[in-house]
Amino acid sequence: MKALKYYFQGIKKATSEGKLVWLLWLVNVLFASLIYFQFSDYMNQVLSRSAVAENFLKTFDMNTFFELLTHNGEKLNVIVSLAIFLLIGYIFVSVFLNGGILFTLIHPRKTDERRRLAPLFFEGGGKFFGRFVRLLIYSLTLWLGIIVIILILNMILKPLTKGGTNEVLMFYLILIQLVIAFLLVFLVKMIVDYARIKIVVGDTRKVFRPLFQAVGFVFRKLGSTLAIYYLFLLTAAAVFVLYWLVQKAVNTQALLPILFAFLIGQIFILSRGWIKVGLQASQMNFFQSAGPPQKTGKPVPVPAEKNSESQTT
Amino acid sequence: MKKFLIFPILILVIFINTGATSPSKHIVDYHIKAKLLTEEKIVFGEEALTWLNTGDVPVSELHFHLYLNAFKNNRSTFMRESGGSHRGFAVDKDRWGYIDVSRIGIQDGADLTPTITYIQPDDQNPDDQTVMQVLLPEPLPPGETIILEIIFQSKLPQVFARSGYKGNFFMVAQWFPKIGVWENGAWNCHQYHSSSEFYADFGIFEVDITVPEDFVLGATGKRIKEVKNSDETMTYTHYQENIHDFAWTACPDFVEIHKSFTLPDPPVQTEMIFLIHKAHLKLTDRYEESLRNGLEFYSQSYGAYPYETITLVDPPLKAMGAGGMEYPTLFTSMGSWFFPKGLRLPEMVTIHEFGHGYWYGMVASNEFEEAWLDEGINSYSEIKAMDHYYGKDRSMLDLGAIKMSDLVRSRVSILGLSKLDPIMTRSWEFYSKGSYGANVYAKAALTLLTLERYLGEDVMAEVMKTYFKRWKFKHPKSADFFAVAEEVSGQDLDWFFDQFFKTPGQLDYSVGRVRSVEIKDPQGIFKGELVEPDKTKDSPEEKIYKNEVVILRKGDLFFPQEILIVFENGEEIRETWEGKDRWKRFEYIKPNKLKLAEIDPEYKIPLDINQMNNSRLLKPNKTPILKLALGITLYFQKLLTLLPF
Incomplete structure (x- = not known):
């Protein structure tokens, strides 16, 4: 039950790093607020004086939705373009965030002379940004690998449904391919996570080697790495179900319930950040306790919690 | 040929036995023997056709549809217009289809084969062989019949547009030489176009179909005989009167289910035959329910379903190109094991294609020249039936929070594409396939719904019943429908039909302006004296407002409008406007401000x-x-939180 131990350590760490979680939420909100203002402005222009807007309080009005697309689609295109631009931008911001999170986690502020989160976080983000961008580019080979595997799988499975008569089989084969694709995505994401940890822990400027070593590490410790990852995935799923049940119970036909539902949504977004920090903390602890001795870069400052754990176990 | 001589006797016997009435004039009388070679994808056929000249002048040449030649090469008119695809399915260029007439002659008379030529009355495309002409040795006088014997071979294409095969599934439609319609002293026999369906004369069809014995067969009409042959084949004989086409299907993977349908008022007794592909057995109940709904709705709304059978064919997923198509007493639906219950495509397609049994099958308008008469009227009927049985707000989609009615689905399809052509355009002359679809299906249906809301539901119901009763088993034109509507409603509706069917305009009214301005007391110099405002009148309840509403006609078409004006105190005023001018102002002096102005508050004008x-x-708001x-x-x-990077 090693994985459980690291899981709870991660949860504890994420809970104690409340400011970090709030910071992640803030960045998320900043990005999303651009969409809010644009969309709100657009809807105010085209719909706020129409009685049909009222329909949206009760249900999703498909008729008005398609009319919006037809008669005011150009303005909507601008918003969609902005959203795509923001998504791409957020990829790079999340690369920065990853550096900040890991750097913060590796410097427990209770024992470090740098007690304030922001300088530490931004130092880490900036310091590792270039390396993580390179890592992102190198990791594309792994993402491409997933596509190749799925294509091969598809070629192998396609003859089984030739003629299209067995639609049940076809459905389950598609489902199996989807599950495999997701498993592979999680695997690659996990490998990249450990590569980042290795770069931060070893403070190395090399990127390809840590990625390569992370592949070795993940497969060497496949049971534990997967267990940690899927425990957090399960937590995320449980939180989502809880969120879904709560928001479903809110009848959003008036101002206050609408604001309340949005507030619940923000708690959900916060929880995503909490889980992200928890996962990274958990993976870092596991890596530091199970990984090989560091050969590159500066010596690693050992977190106080980790230190005490290793003394007692 | 001797074998054909027994058919008239057989028909007489069947006629007496079934006691069937013969409401249509039997202009054609087909007796066909067909044999399917499943490996070669070929149907061998022998056809005996008795044709009656119902015109006023002698006929010296005969025109036939040879529709499978549309799939003969990439230069046929169908392939040129469609670009080799139909409803998202593409032609397989290694699997062409064609029909080859090896002999045509007059029974016990001249061989007409040497006179065969292919003509292209619509576009003079020399590569198109979908219309065949033969010359008679001497003109056939009015009122006389001619009996022709035709031997043909139909090579089926891989199905992508209605007819053909896929694997062991065969949809054999538009497969035999079918004579055109002789009307007004000329042949009405159009080429096979991408955006059009069919037109032919009523009569009798008796068809013997031979298929391997492990194949399940479905066909137009009633099965009157089946014989097991010595070569591991079966021969099924189907017979039907008062129809104008014949299609059949065969597949060993069909599961055949028979159910009866009875309606007391109007009296209907028919056998529902379901040929469900084994992959779709899960959909059987949905198909049955929707077919029952269709039979009930159309019988009660327009007239009793008169045939003894109705066959629903469910093609396999990979032969969906054959799906969603109507033939007399048989139609293909569309479904998949994947379809959730809330996605009502099988229901909609079933009701629509069954409905064509009325608007195409019985009221057989010319689909080439006035396609709205069957597609538009049938889409109108389908929307009403879907809304009636599956709920006005969710008849098409009912997937959790996502709901959509069939009416909204139709509205969506006219939003962008319906402004380039009038509804009354010949099918192959539309700007595009999209424009054809948007106009003849959706826009025509919504126009009829708009007319219904103008005339009233009861009057429109009477219009439709009268039109069906008067034109059943005949070939009405648009003018005939318009005449019935005017006669039943007692109104001159030229202004409506001329605008909505004969021009490409759109209907769009909007509330251009709403304004409430306080009317101030006189202030300033009046007649040389300074007048001050009355300061005792400052309380809000004593204020008076000039409320103004301006309605604009933004579209080209006009239609009478109802306008609802609501004031802040809840008071409502309803206005009407004939809608002809470009704008109309309404003013109200009231102690209350306006809250809302709304055109068509009951959504009567889809x-x-x-x-x-x-x-x-x-x-x-x-x-x-x-x-x-x-x-x-x-x-x-x-x-953002899901980005995996």
Whole structure:
């Protein structure tokens, strides 16, 4: 039950790093607020004086939705373009965030002379940004690998449904391919996570080697790495179900319930950040306790919690 | 040929036995023997056709549809117009289809084969062989019949547009030489076009079909005989009167289910035959329910379903190109094991294609020249039936929070594509396939719904019943429908039909302006004296407002409008406007401000292409906007957290 131990350590760490979680939420909100203002402005222009807007309080009005697309689609295109631009931008911001999170986690502020989160976080983000961008580019080979595997799988499975008569089989084969694709995505994401940890822990400027070593590490410790990852995935799923049940119970036909539902949504977004920090903390602890001795870069400052754990176990 | 001599006797026997009435004039009388070679994808056929000249002048040449030649090469008119695809399915260029007439002659008379030529009455495309002409040795006088014997071979294409095969599934439609319609002293026999369906004369069909014995066969009409042959084949004989086409299907993977349908008023007794592909057995109940709904709705709304059978064919997923098509007493639906219950495509297609048994099957308008008469009227009927049985707000989609009615689905399809052609355009002359579909299906249906709401539901119901009764088993034109509508309603509707069917215009009214301005007391110099405002009148309840509403006609078409004006105190005023001018102002001097002005408050005019601008609030309603904007924001936030990088 090693994985459980690291899981709870991660949860504890994420809970104690409340400011970090709030910071992640803030960045998320900043990005999303651009969409809010644009969309709100657009809807105010085209719909706020129409009685049909009222329909949206009760249900999703498909008729008005398609009319919006037809008669005011150009303005909507601008918003969609902005959203795509923001998504791409957020990829790079999340690369920065990853550096900040890991750097913060590796410097427990209770024992470090740098007690304030922001300088530490931004130092880490900036310091590792270039390396993580390179890592992102190198990791594309792994993402491409997933596509190749799925294509091969598809070629192998396609003859089984030739003629299209067995639609049940076809459905389950598609489902199996989807599950495999997701498993592979999680695997690659996990490998990249450990590569980042290795770069931060070893403070190395090399990127390809840590990625390569992370592949070795993940497969060497496949049971534990997967267990940690899927425990957090399960937590995320449980939180989502809880969120879904709560928001479903809110009848959003008036101002206050609408604001309340949005507030619940923000708690959900916060929880995503909490889980992200928890996962990274958990993976870092596991890596530091199970990984090989560091050969590159500066010596690693050992977190106080980790230190005490290793003394007692 | 001797074998054909027994058919008239057989028909007489069947006629007496079934006691069937013969409401249509039997212009054609087909007796066909067909044999399917499943490996070669070929149907061998021998056809005996008795044709009656119902015109006023002698006929010296005969025109036939040879529709399978549309799939003969990439230069046929169908292939040129369609670009080799139909409803998203593409031609397989290694699997062409064609029909080869090896002999045509007059029974016990001249061989007409040497006179065969291919003609192209619509576009003079020399590569198109979908219309065959033969010359008679001497003209056939009016009122006389001619018996022709034809031997042909039909090579089926891999199905992508209605007819053909896929694997062991065969949809054999438009497969035999079918004579054109002789009317007004000329042949009406159009080429096979991409955006068009069919037109032919009523009569009798008796067809012997031989298929391997492990194949399940379905065909137009009633099965009157089946014989097991010595070569591991079966021969099935189907017979039907008062129809104008014959199609059949065969597949060993069909599961055949028979159910009976009875309706007391109007009296209907028919056998429902379901040929469900074994992969779709899960859909059987849905198909049955929707076919029952269709039979009930159309029988009660228009007239009793008169045939003894109705066959629903469910093609396999990979032969969907054959799906969603109507033939007399047989139609193909569309479904998949994947379809959730809330996605009502099988229901909609079943009701629509069954409905064509009325609007095409019995009321057989010319689909080449006035396709709206069957597609538009049938889409109108389908929307009403779907709304009636599956709920007005969810008849098409009912998937959790996502709901859509069949009416909205139709509105969506006219929003962008219906403004380039009039509804009354010949099928192959539309700007595009999209324009054809938007106009003859959706826009025509919504126009009829708009007419219904103008005339009243009862009057429109009477219009439709009368039109069906009067034109059953005949070939009506648009003018015939318009005449029935005017006769039944007692109104001159030329203004409506001329605009909505004969021009490409759109209907769009909007509330251009709403304004409430306080009327101030006189202030200033009047007749040389300074007048001060009455300061005792400052309380809000003593204020008077000039309320103004301006309605605009933004579209080309006009239609009478109802306008609802609501004031802040809840008072409502209803106005009417004939809608001909470009704008109309309404003014009210009231102690209350306006709250809302709304055109067509009961949503009676589905043809209005922009219902968002049909209303205007004096003060914007921010709450729904906030809900939408926060909702979108939250979705975007969730998306950001899901990025795997």
